Amino acid sequence: MFKVTLVEDEGLAFFKSVKSDFITLSVKAMETLYKGGNQNRIYSLSKCFEGPAPRMDLNRMPYGLLDYSISFFACNRTQKLGMEEHYASWFETMFSQFVHKWLCVHKIK
Numbered sequence: 001m002f003k004v005t006l007v008e009d010e011g012l013a014f015f016k017s018v019k020s021d022f023i024t025l026s027v028k029a030m031e032t033l034y035k036g037g038n039q040n041r042i043y044s045l046s047k048c049f050e051g052p053a054p055r056m057d058l059n060r061m062p063y064g065l066l067d068y069s070i071s072f073f074a075c076n077r078t079q080k081l082g083m084e085e086h087y088a089s090w091f092e093t094m095f096s097q098f099v100h101k102w103l104c105v106h107k108i109k
Helices: 002-010 012-017 022-035 041-048 061-074 085-097 099-106
Strands: none
Touching: 002 012, 022 041, 061 085, 085 099
Protein backbone atom coordinates (compact mmCIF):
# COMPACT_ATOMS: atom_id res chain seq x y z
CA MET A 1 0.00 0.00 0.00
CA PHE A 2 2.89 2.33 0.85
CA LYS A 3 4.59 1.67 -2.52
CA VAL A 4 1.36 2.18 -4.46
CA THR A 5 0.71 5.51 -2.72
CA LEU A 6 4.23 6.80 -3.36
CA VAL A 7 4.27 5.74 -7.00
CA GLU A 8 0.80 7.16 -7.69
CA ASP A 9 1.50 10.47 -5.93
CA GLU A 10 5.12 11.15 -6.87
CA GLY A 11 6.19 8.58 -9.46
CA LEU A 12 8.56 5.64 -9.65
CA ALA A 13 11.74 7.75 -9.49
CA PHE A 14 10.66 9.16 -6.12
CA PHE A 15 9.74 5.70 -4.86
CA LYS A 16 13.22 4.43 -5.77
CA SER A 17 14.74 7.18 -3.58
CA VAL A 18 12.91 5.81 -0.53
CA LYS A 19 14.94 3.11 1.24
CA SER A 20 13.27 -0.29 1.63
CA ASP A 21 13.58 -0.21 5.43
CA PHE A 22 12.15 3.31 5.79
CA ILE A 23 8.95 2.35 7.62
CA THR A 24 10.65 -0.13 9.96
CA LEU A 25 13.48 2.28 10.75
CA SER A 26 11.12 5.22 11.33
CA VAL A 27 8.84 3.23 13.64
CA LYS A 28 11.81 1.91 15.63
CA ALA A 29 13.16 5.46 15.98
CA MET A 30 9.78 6.68 17.22
CA GLU A 31 9.65 3.74 19.64
CA THR A 32 13.09 4.65 21.01
CA LEU A 33 11.98 8.23 21.56
CA TYR A 34 8.73 7.09 23.19
CA LYS A 35 10.47 4.66 25.53
CA GLY A 36 12.96 7.37 26.46
CA GLY A 37 10.11 9.68 27.46
CA ASN A 38 10.75 12.05 24.55
CA GLN A 39 8.35 13.61 22.09
CA ASN A 40 8.02 12.17 18.58
CA ARG A 41 10.67 14.28 16.87
CA ILE A 42 10.48 12.10 13.75
CA TYR A 43 7.00 13.50 13.18
CA SER A 44 8.14 17.02 14.06
CA LEU A 45 11.08 16.81 11.68
CA SER A 46 8.74 15.68 8.91
CA LYS A 47 6.56 18.74 9.49
CA CYS A 48 9.63 20.96 9.01
CA PHE A 49 10.13 19.71 5.44
CA GLU A 50 6.54 19.15 4.35
CA GLY A 51 5.18 20.68 1.13
CA PRO A 52 6.43 22.97 -1.62
CA ALA A 53 7.16 25.79 0.86
CA PRO A 54 8.63 23.98 3.89
CA ARG A 55 8.66 25.64 7.29
CA MET A 56 12.44 25.28 7.40
CA ASP A 57 14.19 27.06 4.55
CA LEU A 58 16.40 24.53 2.77
CA ASN A 59 18.79 27.27 1.67
CA ARG A 60 19.62 28.72 5.08
CA MET A 61 21.96 27.77 7.90
CA PRO A 62 19.61 25.92 10.27
CA TYR A 63 18.99 23.33 7.54
CA GLY A 64 22.71 22.88 6.95
CA LEU A 65 23.34 22.38 10.65
CA LEU A 66 20.61 19.74 10.86
CA ASP A 67 21.79 18.11 7.64
CA TYR A 68 25.35 17.82 8.94
CA SER A 69 24.32 16.64 12.41
CA ILE A 70 21.92 14.01 11.10
CA SER A 71 24.44 12.80 8.53
CA PHE A 72 27.16 12.63 11.18
CA PHE A 73 25.16 10.53 13.61
CA ALA A 74 23.62 8.33 10.90
CA CYS A 75 26.84 7.33 9.12
CA ASN A 76 29.09 4.45 10.03
CA ARG A 77 32.28 6.25 8.97
CA THR A 78 32.82 10.00 8.88
CA GLN A 79 35.79 10.10 6.48
CA LYS A 80 33.61 11.02 3.50
CA LEU A 81 31.07 13.08 5.42
CA GLY A 82 30.37 16.24 3.46
CA MET A 83 28.96 19.54 4.58
CA GLU A 84 25.94 21.25 3.03
CA GLU A 85 26.98 24.45 1.21
CA HIS A 86 25.10 26.94 3.40
CA TYR A 87 26.33 25.35 6.62
CA ALA A 88 29.91 25.38 5.35
CA SER A 89 29.55 29.09 4.52
CA TRP A 90 28.12 29.83 7.98
CA PHE A 91 30.86 27.78 9.65
CA GLU A 92 33.54 29.66 7.69
CA THR A 93 31.98 33.03 8.56
CA MET A 94 31.81 32.19 12.26
CA PHE A 95 35.41 31.02 12.22
CA SER A 96 36.61 34.22 10.54
CA GLN A 97 34.69 36.42 13.00
CA PHE A 98 35.51 34.58 16.22
CA VAL A 99 38.79 32.79 15.47
CA HIS A 100 40.16 32.22 18.99
CA LYS A 101 36.79 31.56 20.67
CA TRP A 102 35.68 29.37 17.75
CA LEU A 103 38.85 27.28 18.04
CA CYS A 104 38.30 26.89 21.79
CA VAL A 105 34.67 25.85 21.37
CA HIS A 106 35.51 23.30 18.68
CA LYS A 107 38.87 22.32 20.23
CA ILE A 108 40.67 22.79 16.93
CA LYS A 109 44.42 23.04 17.37
